[in-house]
Amino acid sequence: MTNQFTPETTDAELVRRAKAGDLDAFEALTSRHEQRVFGLAMRMLRQEHDAEDVTQQTFLSVLENLEGFRGEASFSTWVLRIASHAALKIIRKRKGLNTVSLDEATEPSDDLNSIPHPEFIADWRQSPELLVERNEVRRLLDDALTRLDEKHRLVFLLRDVEGLSIQETAAALDLSEANVKVRLLRARLQLREDLTRVLGDPAQQLIRTHHHHE
Amino acid sequence: MKCEELLAMLNEYVDGTVDPAVCEEFEKHMAGCNPCQVVVDNIRQTITLYKDGQPYAMPIQFRERMHDTLRKKWKEKHPGQ
Numbered sequence: 001m002t003n004q005f006t007p008e009t010t011d012a013e014l015v016r017r018a019k020a021g022d023l024d025a026f027e028a029l030t031s032r033h034e035q036r037v038f039g040l041a042m043r044m045l046r047q048e049h050d051a052e053d054v055t056q057q058t059f060l061s062v063l064e065n066l067e068g069f070r071g072e073a074s075f076s077t078w079v080l081r082i083a084s085h086a087a088l089k090i091i092r093k094r095k096g097l098n099t100v101s102l103d104e105a106t107e108p109s110d111d112l113n114s115i116p117h118p119e120f121i122a123d124w125r126q127s128p129e130l131l132v133e134r135n136e137v138r139r140l141l142d143d144a145l146t147r148l149d150e151k152h153r154l155v156f157l158l159r160d161v162e163g164l165s166i167q168e169t170a171a172a173l174d175l176s177e178a179n180v181k182v183r184l185l186r187a188r189l190q191l192r193e194d195l196t197r198v199l200g201d202p203a204q205q206l207i208r209t210h211h212h213h214e
Numbered sequence: 215m216k217c218e219e220l221l222a223m224l225n226e227y228v229d230g231t232v233d234p235a236v237c238e239e240f241e242k243h244m245a246g247c248n249p250c251q252v253v254v255d256n257i258r259q260t261i262t263l264y265k266d267g268q269p270y271a272m273p274i275q276f277r278e279r280m281h282d283t284l285r286k287k288w289k290e291k292h293p294g295q
Contacts, residue, residue: 023288030284035272042270055272056280063287115221118253128262138268160261185225192256195263200256208217208249 011075019066026066030059033076036162037083043145043157044087054090058083073171080162081172084154091150115185120193121208122200131199144194148187155180156187215243220250228257 005014005028014032017025037058041051061082069078124131131137145153151173158169159180166184170177220243226232227240244251 021292023285023292026288027281027284030281034277034280035269038272039270048273051270052273052276052280055276056283059280059284060287063284063291117217117221118249118256121249121252121256123252124256124259128259128266131263132266132268137263141264141267156264161264163265181225185222188225188228188257188260189221191264192253192260195260196256206249206252 012071015066015069015071015075026063029062029075033079034059036076037079040080040083040157040162041087043142043161044084044150044153045090046142046146050090054083054086057086061086073168077164077168077172080158080164084158084172088150088154115182116189116193117208118189118193120197120200120205122196122202122205124196124199125201126199140195140198144191147194148190152183152187152190155183156191159184160188215239217243217247217250220244220247224254224257228254228261 004024009028011029011032014025014029018029034055038051038055041054042048045051045054058079062079069075073081145156148156154173155169155175158164158172159166164172166177166180169175169184170180173180175183220227220240223232223236223240227237232240244254
C-alpha cells in the first residue's frame with residue numbers, strides 16, 4: 001500500500017527504498033510528481049495526448065534509470081529534466097514535419113544587448129488575483145506561452161511556474177546560468193508585452209519619451 | 215541608472231537577488247520614471263498570473279493506465295517479487 005508513506009517521508013527516502021526494489025515507494029514517487037510533469041507537458045505542448053505521452057515516458061525513464069540517479073540534484077529537478085527533454089523532442093518532431101529549416105542560426109540571439117524594449121506600457125485593468133478566476137485568461141496565458149520560442153518557454157516554466165532556482169534550471173536544461181538568466185528575461189518581457197496588450201488599460205498607456213533617461 | 219540598465223537588472227530585482235546598493239539605484243530610477251515602474255509591476259503580475267493559474271488536472275483513466283504500465287515494467291525489471 002502506498003499509504004505506508006506519510007507526506008513527511010522525503011523523496012530521498014522513497015528513492016532509497018525504490019532502488020532497493022520497493023514498488024510501493026516507486027509508485028509513491030510517481031504519484032507525488034506526476035501532476036507537475038503533466039502540467040509542464042500541457043503548457044509546453046497544449047495537447048492532452050502528447051502530454052500523456054511525455055508523462056508516461058518520463059516515469060518509464062525514471063524506472064529504467066533510477067539506479068543511476070546519484071541524488072546530486074533533487075529528485076524533482078531530475079524528473080523535470082527528463083520531462084523537459086521529452087517535451088522538446090516532441091516539439092522538434094512536430095517542427096520537422098511542418099517546417100523546412102530550423103538551424104541554430106535562425107534562432108534569436110541570447111545576447112543581453114539585444115533584449116527588446118518594452119513597447120506597450122500600461123497598468124492592468126484588473127489584479128492577477130481576480131484575473132486567475134476568469135476562464136478565458138488561461139487561454140490567453142497559454143496563447144502567449146505558445147508564441148515564445150520553446151527554449152524560452154521551458155526556462156520560464158521551470159523557473160517561474162515550477163519554482164526551480166536559476167542553478168537548477170540550468171542543470172535541468174544543460175545550459176549555463178548566464179544563458180538561463182538571459183532567456184528568462186526575454187521570456188518575462190515578451191509575456192509581459194503580450195499580456196499587457198490585452199489586459200492593459202489603453203487609457204493608461206504610457207509613452208516612453210526618453211529612452212536614455214538618467 | 216538608465217532605463218536600459220534597469221532592464222538588464224530586472225530579473226535580479228524582481229527575484230530579490232540584487233545587491234542592496236544596486237537596489238537603491240533601481241528604486242531611485244523608478245521613482246522618477248513611471249514607465250519603468252509600470253513595467254516592473256507588469257512583470258510581477260505576469261509571473262503571479264502564471265504561477266497561480268489554474269493547473270491542468272491529469273485525466274484519471276490515463277493515470278490508471280500509466281500506473282498499470284509502470285507496475286508491469288517494474289515486475290519485468292524485478293522478477294521474483
